[in-house]
Amino acid sequence: MTVSQASHAPFDGSAARQLEPRFAADDFFDQQPTSSTALPDPRPLIENLTRCVIEILAGARELDQIARWLTDDVYRHLLKRVVISSRARQAKGAQALRPTFAIGSVIVCEPRDGIVEATVVVRGRARVRAVALRLEGLDRRWRATAIHVL
Numbered sequence: 001m002t003v004s005q006a007s008h009a010p011f012d013g014s015a016a017r018q019l020e021p022r023f024a025a026d027d028f029f030d031q032q033p034t035s036s037t038a039l040p041d042p043r044p045l046i047e048n049l050t051r052c053v054i055e056i057l058a059g060a061r062e063l064d065q066i067a068r069w070l071t072d073d074v075y076r077h078l079l080k081r082v083v084i085s086s087r088a089r090q091a092k093g094a095q096a097l098r099p100t101f102a103i104g105s106v107i108v109c110e111p112r113d114g115i116v117e118a119t120v121v122v123r124g125r126a127r128v129r130a131v132a133l134r135l136e137g138l139d140r141r142w143r144a145t146a147i148h149v150l
Contacts, residue, residue: 032139033137034114035113036113039141046120063079074144103122105121115135116135120133131150
């Protein structure tokens with residue numbers, strides 16, 4: 001087969017299908033971890049997320065307001081809690097009110113570079129609660145990968 005004959009041969013794409021990619025797409029397009037040194041102090045975010053989560057569960061704030069700081073799993077978990085809280089308020093005939101509370105002690109630890117875990121004590125009128133958070137540096141910002149209100 002000469003060069004001119006090879007250039008006129010029909011292209012079926014079989015050779016291209018046999019090639020394997022040189023890289024995994026998730027390695028480049030998935031969330032990228034970020035070092036703690038490249039991120040701001042997490043303490044203000046911890047306190048603000050705690051405040052917002054308590055208000056969201058009380059029905060005084062929308063969950064979408066903090067969605068950019070949450071991973072998808074945390075968003076779905078909080079959404080379930082919001083639905084349960086809303087149904088409980090409807091069953092009692094209570095309205096959603098902005099809760100009165102104060103942020104107490106905040107304990108922050110860094111188990112690994114780019115990961116921060118914190119416990120925040122929240123003092124309300126009727127009871128004291130604890131909020132446990134885990135923040136990870138993803139795509140050059142802190143994102144909550146776990147939030148639990150106890």
